[in-house]
Amino acid sequence: MxxxxxxxxxxxxxxxxxxxxxxxxxxxxxxxxxxxxxxxxxxxxxxxxxxxxxxxxxxxxxxxxxxxxxxxxxxxxxxxxxxxxxxxxxxxxxxxxxxxxxxxxxxxxxxxxxxxxxxxxxxxxxxxxxxxxxxxxxxxxxxxxxxxxxxxxxxxxxxxxxxxxxxxxxxxxxxxxxxxxxxxxxxxxxxxxxxxxxxxxxxxxxxxxxxxxxxxxxxxxxxxxxxxxxxxxxxxxxxxxxxxxxxxxxxxxxxxxxxxxxxxxxxxxxxxxxxxxxxxxxxxxxxxxxxxxxxxxxxxxxxxxLPNIQTDPTIYSDNKKLFVQENFLSVGISLSVAKKNLIKEIEGIRLLWGDVDTLLRLNPNPGDVMLMRNKAAELVRLNRSLSLFLNRAVTPSLSSYEAIQWQNMKSVNGSLKSAVNLIDHTIEVINEGKCLKHLDFSPEGLRELRESHQIVLSSIETLHAYLSSTDAKEKKELTEKLLAHQKRLLTAAREQTHLHLLRIANDDVNAIETDALHLEIQSLFNRVAGLICASVNLELERV
Structure with a gap:
C-alpha cells in the first residue's frame, strides 16, 4: 500500500x-x-x-x-x-x-x-x-x-x-x-x-x-x-x-x-x-x-x-471590464491598456470642459447642471479604477523602462484627478455664482472668459495628442505648444483682469454684479491649465 x-x-x-x-x-x-x-x-x-x-x-x-x-x-x-x-x-x-x-x-x-x-x-x-x-x-x-x-x-x-x-x-x-x-x-x-x-x-x-x-x-x-x-x-x-x-x-x-x-x-x-x-x-x-x-x-x-452595444462615450461606469484577465497577460499589455484608458480619461475631461462653456454662456436648469457634475463623478471613478489597475499591473519582473512608463502614467493619472476635481469645483462656482442667481456676464467679460476657456481647451487637446503620439520629435513639439498655451493664458489673464477693473470703474452693471465671480473663474482656469501642463512635466521628469 x-x-x-x-x-x-x-x-x-x-x-x-x-x-x-x-x-x-x-x-x-x-x-x-x-x-x-x-x-x-x-x-x-x-x-x-x-x-x-x-x-x-x-x-x-x-x-x-x-x-x-x-x-x-x-x-x-x-x-x-x-x-x-x-x-x-x-x-x-x-x-x-x-x-x-x-x-x-x-x-x-x-x-x-x-x-x-x-x-x-x-x-x-x-x-x-x-x-x-x-x-x-x-x-x-x-x-x-x-x-x-x-x-x-x-x-x-x-x-x-x-x-x-x-x-x-x-x-x-x-x-x-x-x-x-x-x-x-x-x-x-x-x-x-x-x-x-x-x-x-x-x-x-x-x-x-x-x-x-x-x-x-x-x-x-x-x-x-x-x-x-x-x-x-x-x-x-x-x-x-x-x-x-x-x-x-x-x-x-x-x-x-x-x-x-x-x-x-x-x-x-x-x-x-x-x-x-x-x-x-x-x-x-x-x-x-x-x-x-x-x-x-x-x-x-x-x-x-453578441451584438456590439454602442455606449455613450461620456459614460464610464462599466470600469470592471478594465480588470478582465486578458489585460494582465503581461506588464507590456497592461501598460498599453492603461495608456488607452488614460487617453479615454482625457477625452472625458475635454467633454466635461465643454460643459463649462455652456455655463458661461447660458443659465441651464439645475437638472442639466446635475448631469454635468455626474460626468465629473464618473471621471473620478474611472481615474480611481485606473489607479487600482496600475497598482495591480506591477510585478517584481518590471524592467527599468516599464517601471518608468508605469510611474509616468501613475503621475499623470494623479494630475488628471486633481484637474477633474478642479473642473467640478469650477462648475459648482459658476452655477452658484451665476446660474442660480440668473445673472449674465457683460458681453466683453463673456468674450474674455470664453477666450481663456478656449486656451484651456487647446491645452487639453494638446495633452491628448501628446499621450497618443509615439514620435519623439512630435512629442517635443507638442510639449512646447502646451507650455506656449499656458504662457498665453497667463498673459491673457493679466490683460483681462485690467480690462475687467476698467469696466467696474466705468459702472458697468453686469461687470459689477459678477465682479468677484469673474476673477475667481479666471483663477480657476489658470489652475486647470497648470495641472494639464503638469501632466506632461511629470512624465518628462522620468524619461
Missing part, C-alpha cells in the same frame, strides 16, 4: 510540475514578447488561413491555447481583429496546443538537465527583469515539462498491477462518461489539456486503460480546454467574447458528435490512430478544418447573438 501511495504521489507531483512548467513558459513568453506578439497579431491578418496559422504559432510558443485565446479576445475587444480572424486564430491555437503535446510526448527527458542548466545560468546571470533572464525562465519551463512527462510514464507503469486501483480503473472502463469527466476536470485543474492528454496516453501505454477509455479521457481534456476558454473570457466585452464563444460552441458540437460516434461503436469500422496523443492531434486538426469551412456562418451567428 505504501508503495502504491508513493507511485500516486509521484504521478500527482509530475502533473503539478507540468502545470508549473507550462506556466513558466507562458509567463516568460508573455513578459518577453507579449507586446510583440500582440502587435504581430493585430497586423496583416486579412484572411482565415493567416489567422489560423498565427493562432497555431502563438499557441505553440505560449504552450497554452487558453493564453492565446485571452490574447485574441483582448485584441477583438479593442477592434484590432474582426470576428472571422479571431475565430480562425483560436481554432489554430487549439491545434497548436495539440501539436505541442505531440512533440513533448516524445522521449526528450535526456536533454532536460542540459536545458535546466542553461536556463538557470541565463535566469540568474541576466536577472529576471531582462529579456535574456526571461528566456532562461522559458528554457527551464520546457525542461520541467519534459521531466514531468517522463515521471508520468514511469509512475503509471506500476499502476497496472495494483489490486487496490483495479476497481477504480474498471469503473472508468464500464462507465466511460466518468473517464470523460476525469479528463475534463484534470484539464481545468491544470489550466491546460496537456497534462490530461499525457496522463491518458501513459495509462494506455501501461495497459491500465484500454484505447476507448483513453480517448474518452482525451475528449474530456478537450472539453476542459473549451470550458477554460469560456470561463477566462466571460467578463470580457460582448465583442471580445465572440471569438472564444463561437469556437467553444463549435468544439462542443464536435465533441458531442465524437462521443455519439464512440457510443454507437462506429470506431470499429473507422481507422483511428493507435497513439492516444496522435488521436488528440488528429481530432483538433479535424475541428480546425471543419471550423475554417463553416467560419462565415459561425461568425454571422455569433455577431447576431
Amino acid at each position: 505504501d508503495e502504491l501511495m508513493n507511485h500516486i504521489a509521484n504521478l500527482l507531483g509530475a502533473v503539478a510540475l507540468i502545470f508549473w512548467g507550462t506556466y513558466m513558459v507562458k509567463s516568460g513568453m508573455l513578459r518577453t514578447f507579449g507586446m510583440s506578439l500582440r502587435t504581430a497579431l493585430s497586423h496583416g491578418l486579412d484572411n482565415r488561413f493567416k489567422g489560423f496559422a498565427a493562432g497555431f504559432c502563438l499557441s505553440s510558443l505560449l504552450q497554452s491555447s487558453t493564453a492565446a485565446t485571452l490574447l485574441v479576445a483582448g485584441l477583438q475587444s479593442e477592434g484590432l481583429v474582426n470576428t472571422l480572424i479571431a475565430i480562425s486564430c483560436i481554432f489554430g491555437a487549439e491545434l497548436g496546443s495539440a501539436f505541442v503535446a505531440t512533440v513533448l510526448s516524445l522521449n526528450l527527458a535526456v536533454i532536460a538537465p542540459i536545458l535546466i542548466l542553461i536556463g538557470v545560468v541565463m535566469f540568474f546571470h541576466y536577472t529576471p527583469s531582462k529579456r535574456q533572464g526571461q528566456f532562461g525562465r522559458i528554457v527551464m519551463g520546457l525542461a520541467f515539462i519534459m521531466v514531468a512527462i517522463n515521471q508520468i510514464v514511469v509512475s503509471t507503469e506500476p499502476l497496472r498491477s495494483s489490486a487496490d486501483l483495479a476497481p477504480f480503473f474498471l469503473l472508468l472502463h464500464d462507465y466511460l462518461i466518468l473517464s470523460f469527466i476525469a479528463g475534463m476536470l484534470l484539464a481545468i485543474g491544470c489550466v491546460s489539456s496537456l497534462a490530461a492528454v499525457i496522463v491518458s496516453s501513459s495509462l494506455y501505454a501501461a495497459q491500465v486503460l484500454d484505447y476507448e477509455t483513453a480517448i474518452w479521457m482525451v475528449l474530456g481534456a478537450n472539453a476542459g480546454s473549451t470550458v477554460l476558454a469560456l470561463s477566462t473570457t466571460m467578463f470580457a466585452s460582448s465583442v471580445g467574447r465572440r471569438g472564444p464563444y463561437a469556437t467553444s460552441f463549435f468544439r462542443a458540437l464536435i465533441i458531442a458528435l465524437a462521443l455519439f460516434v464512440l457510443s454507437v461503436g462506429l470506431p470499429n469500422s473507422i481507422k483511428l490512430p493507435d497513439n492516444v496523443v496522435l488521436f488528440h492531434l488528429s481530432f483538433n486538426a479535424l475541428v480546425g478544418l471543419l471550423g475554417l469551412l463553416f467560419i462565415k456562418p459561425l461568425s454571422a451567428l455569433i455577431e447576431h447573438c
